[in-house]
Amino acid sequence: xxGRKRTSINRRITIAAPENAATDLIxxxxxxxxxxxxxIQRFDPEQLxxxxxxxxxxxxxxxxxxxVSQRPATRRTTWGAILRFARYVVDDGTIKRAGDVDTAALxxxxxxxxxxxxxxxxxxxxATAFDVLRPLLLWCQRNRPGAxxxxxxxxxxxxxxxxxxxxxxxxxxxxxxxxILSACYEEIDEAWARFQHGRDVIRRTELPPxxxxxxxxxxxxxxxxxxxxxxxxxxxxxxxxxxxxxxxVKSWGGxxxxxxxxxxxxxxxxxxxxxxxxxxxxxPEPLRHxxxxxxxxHPLDEHRVIVDWNKAKTSARLQKAQRRSFDRRRRYAAPNxxxxxxxxxxxxxxxxxxxxxxxLFLTRSIYTEPSRRSLRSRTEVVEHSVLRRAILRFTxxxxxxxxxxxxxxPDSPRSRVASFAPALFRGxxxxxxYRASGGDILVAQSILNHASAATTETYLKSEETTRFQxxxxxxxxxxxxxxxxxxxxxxxxxxxxxxxxxxxFGHDCLxxxxxxxxxxxxxxxxxxxxxxxxxxVIPIDTEHLARIGVCDWGYCVYRAESAACMGDxxxxxxxxxxxxxxxxxxxxxxxxxxxxxWQARLDRNLALVADDRxxxxxxxxxxxxxxxxxxxxxxxxxxxxxxxxxxGRKST
Numbered sequence: 001x002x003g004r005k006r007t008s009i010n011r012r013i014t015i016a017a018p019e020n021a022a023t024d025l026i027x028x029x030x031x032x033x034x035x036x037x038x039x040i041q042r043f044d045p046e047q048l049x050x051x052x053x054x055x056x057x058x059x060x061x062x063x064x065x066x067x068v069s070q071r072p073a074t075r076r077t078t079w080g081a082i083l084r085f086a087r088y089v090v091d092d093g094t095i096k097r098a099g100d101v102d103t104a105a106l107x108x109x110x111x112x113x114x115x116x117x118x119x120x121x122x123x124x125x126x127a128t129a130f131d132v133l134r135p136l137l138l139w140c141q142r143n144r145p146g147a148x149x150x151x152x153x154x155x156x157x158x159x160x161x162x163x164x165x166x167x168x169x170x171x172x173x174x175x176x177x178x179x180i181l182s183a184c185y186e187e188i189d190e191a192w193a194r195f196q197h198g199r200d201v202i203r204r205t206e207l208p209p210x211x212x213x214x215x216x217x218x219x220x221x222x223x224x225x226x227x228x229x230x231x232x233x234x235x236x237x238x239x240x241x242x243x244x245x246x247x248x249v250k251s252w253g254g255x256x257x258x259x260x261x262x263x264x265x266x267x268x269x270x271x272x273x274x275x276x277x278x279x280x281x282x283x284p285e286p287l288r289h290x291x292x293x294x295x296x297x298h299p300l301d302e303h304r305v306i307v308d309w310n311k312a313k314t315s316a317r318l319q320k321a322q323r324r325s326f327d328r329r330r331r332y333a334a335p336n337x338x339x340x341x342x343x344x345x346x347x348x349x350x351x352x353x354x355x356x357x358x359x360l361f362l363t364r365s366i367y368t369e370p371s372r373r374s375l376r377s378r379t380e381v382v383e384h385s386v387l388r389r390a391i392l393r394f395t396x397x398x399x400x401x402x403x404x405x406x407x408x409x410p411d412s413p414r415s416r417v418a419s420f421a422p423a424l425f426r427g428x429x430x431x432x433x434y435r436a437s438g439g440d441i442l443v444a445q446s447i448l449n450h451a452s453a454a455t456t457e458t459y460l461k462s463e464e465t466t467r468f469q470x471x472x473x474x475x476x477x478x479x480x481x482x483x484x485x486x487x488x489x490x491x492x493x494x495x496x497x498x499x500x501x502x503x504x505f506g507h508d509c510l511x512x513x514x515x516x517x518x519x520x521x522x523x524x525x526x527x528x529x530x531x532x533x534x535x536x537v538i539p540i541d542t543e544h545l546a547r548i549g550v551c552d553w554g555y556c557v558y559r560a561e562s563a564a565c566m567g568d569x570x571x572x573x574x575x576x577x578x579x580x581x582x583x584x585x586x587x588x589x590x591x592x593x594x595x596x597x598w599q600a601r602l603d604r605n606l607a608l609v610a611d612d613r614x615x616x617x618x619x620x621x622x623x624x625x626x627x628x629x630x631x632x633x634x635x636x637x638x639x640x641x642x643x644x645x646x647x648g649r650k651s652t
Contacts, residue, residue, distance in 0.1 A: 030060060032067055032075065034355065041072055043079050050090040055098040058147055059085075062136040065143075081132040088112045101137075102149035110158040127159035171428040171462065172420060179415045181278060183398035184271035185332055188340070191260060191268035195344055198261030202230055221261050231347050232259040232364075259364075264344035266363050266386060270394045272341050273361060273387070277422050279334040280307055280324050281429040281447050284422040289381060290360045292342060292349075295335055298325055305335035322449045351379040388421075395419065427459040434460055439472045442574060553579050553597045554590040563587060583628055595636055602629035 030043040043063070048056045059082050067075045088109050089095045095105060113126040134156075140148050172180075201208065201218045202225040208218040220243075227233045227241055235255060259265050277287055290309040298304035308323045326333045338360065345362045352362055356379075363382045382390075398417045406413045430444040437443040445456040558572060564585035565576040579601065582588040590598075605622040 030064055030067070032072075041075060043075075047083060048086045050086040052089075052095065052097050054147070055089075055095070055101065058098055058140050058144060059136060061144075062139040065139060066135060077128075078132050078136070081129040082136070084113075084126075084129050085109070085133055098140075098147050099149055102151060103153045105149075106152070106154060106158075110155070114159075130158060170424055171431055171464075172418075172424050174432065175415050176418055176420065177278060177425075177428060177432075179398075179402075179417050180420065181275060181332075182414070183394070183401070183417055184275040186401065187268070187271040187394070187397070188275065188332070188337065191264075191271070191344070192340055194260045195263070198225075201225070201261070220258065224258070225262065230262060231351070232262040263347040264341065264363060266365075266382065266390045267393060268344070269341075269361060269363050269382060270387070270390045272337050272344075273382075274391070274394070274422065274425075275332065276307075276334050276337055278425050278429060279326065279337075280309075280322075281426050282309065282322060283426065285384075286310060286322065287422075288361055288384070288387065291358050292360050293358070294360065295338060296323075301325075303327055303329055305333075307334050307338065324447070324449075348379045353380070356381050391420075391422070430456065430459045431462070431465060434465065435468060439469060551577070551582075552594070553601075554582060554588055554594050556582070556585075556587050557589065558587055580625065580628060583632070590632060590636065592636055592639075595633065598629050598632045598636075602626060602633065605629070 028045070030045065031039050032041040034040050045056060045060050048059065051059065063078060063082060066078065070078065091112065092105070092108060095101060110130065113130060116126055134154055137148070137152075137154055141152065141154075198221055201221045204222060207222055208216060210216060210219065224232065224238070224243065227237060232255075233241075256265055256267065260268055273287070276282075277284060280287065282290075286309055294308050296306040296308050298306055304325045305328045306323050306325045308321065310321060324334070326335050328335045330336070341360055345360065348362045348364065349357050351364075352359070356362065359381045361382050362379055363386075364379050365383065365386060395417050402414045402416050426448065430448050433447045434441065434444040441453050441456055441460065444460060445453050448456055448459060450456045556572060558567070563572060564581050564587075565573040567573040567577075579598075605625045608622045609619055609626070
């Protein structure tokens with residue numbers, strides 16, 4: 001029995017393939033529809049004529065299955081990867097059927113992709129092509145077993161080091177961010193004032209009186225609001241009611257300006273979108289699709305509001321929650337801006353399609369109706385191309401105002417708004433928070449809602465960040481040297497020869513054993529509170545230098561090899577850095593200044609134990625924490641008594 005070889009069990013779920021499934025419907029166009037059943041994308045399998053019929057059928061089926069849950073842009077990328085693979089099959093000439101796709105064939109495909117890449121950009125694109133093709137091949141293996149070569153092994157990373165020479169992401173200077181925000185807030189105030197004025201006029205029960213010259217703006221707003229229940233009608237509808245656009249253009253700034261008194265327009269949407277994008281550091285595309293119920297009350301702070309949105313991961317069905325909290329007492333805080341957008345878009349919600357009525361950034365797009373040869377509008381989420389053109393107009397308007405200001409105030413000029421794209425905000429904001437936190441990558445990671453700090457690092461990578469990191473290291477080293485030298489200015493080059501000590505916690509101590517009045521040596525009463533002791537020595541060399549971390553419940557003289565939190569060379573692991581974990585760690589030290597934290601923890605757990613609603617396991621956990629707190633507080637009391645006794649001897 002001991003020598004019997006155990007066979008592995010295949011536990012993968014497979015879908016039974018119908019007869020001739022590999023070649024079924026390969027000539028039909030692949031059509032994807034939206035939630036309302038309207039076709040939005042078509043792909044022609046005839047473009048894959050270079051593939052064998054059975055392999056073409058497999059690729060089309062895999063594409064159908066994956067494409068159902070993908071976004072349109074992702075579908076186009078996936079189809080492009082299939083087309084590239086089809087070109088390779090033609091060039092290779094050895095793949096005559098699906099079963100010929102084996103490990104060697106994929107190896108030749110990798111070499112073929114590398115030969116096609118003449119530049120770094122192309123190398124990245126071809127590597128992406130293989131990454132996109134991989135899930136399709138895996139689908140074939142899982143759902144059509146035996147169709148491809150049975151010994152097929154799909155390499156996971158056939159292009160190692162492709163991001164080694166990746167260029168840093170472009171960022172905007174801080175003054176540009178300030179200039180953009182200042183321009184946004186100016187237009188936000190103007191748009192909100194117009195909308196509020198329009199609401200006041202629309203709520204009137206009677207037609208406003210005439211003014212001396214013309215009918216007056218309020219009369220126009222009131223009359224137009226009665227046509228479509230508070231919404232701005234199309235130009236064709238206005239003319240049907242005897243209101244010519246030319247009249248509005250001549251007297252009150254035109255159709256677009258009048259519309260701002262009724263609801264949001266593309267131009268008034270832009271400053272809100274940009275300001276929210278900067279504050280949230282959100283990806284522009286997920287932010288464009290943010291929902292109207294994105295504001296969530298903060299569970300602990302009544303003055304803060306959480307902004308919640310989703311970021312699609314490879315498909316529309318896979319969503320990753322993104323959230324930030326803001327103090328709503330700030331006038332231009334993101335929750336307040338979102339509340340304004342909710343009010344500005346409320347008149348348009350009923351006109352949007354059922355699939356988009358829950359979106360925040362709704363606007364009216366103008367299009368030409370061929371049957372009537374007139375301009376019409378439809379309500380939908382602002383399109384990417386429409387938003388891009390509106391941003392260009394925003395930049396022009398902002399610079400015009402800035403130029404006027406600079407001409408009138410030469411002593412206090414303002415910076416002009418340079419060309420930008422919302423995609424630049426994310427890295428720029430992350431870098432700003434990184435610098436403000438003193439180089440804490442976890443702060444930037446939290447701002448960007450990244451699961452891994454390694455991803456955050458790609459947003460922070462730049463010459464500026466590298467220079468800041470080196471400056472931080474140099475500054476901390478200088479502070480530590482000055483701290484160790486003290487008033488005597490000890491030369492660190494001779495420190496090892498002149499100072500002898502022990503290293504109980506990853507640092508040296510000048511006198512761990514002190515002599516009492518009787519001459520007997522005893523343990524220093526400060527032992528265990530070394531980080532607050534004037535006798536602490538941290539040698540200035542790479543072998544002994546440790547990083548000192550601070551938390552609410554103690555100090556951490558961090559060394560990766562002895563870290564109970566299972567941290568790495570970058571620092572402690574924030575997931576496991578808790579009071580209970582730190583207590584068992586050799587890197588941990590607690591002083592009397594941390595007593596309130598442990599006392600509060602003790603009181604909190606004592607209250608929990610007294611609660612009859614608590615289950616048995618929770619009671620056991622609370623008792624464990626009570627014991628931990630009592631031990632820490634007892635040690636602190638004993639240390640304090642010893643210190644007081646020692647001070648009393650010295651005074652006598």
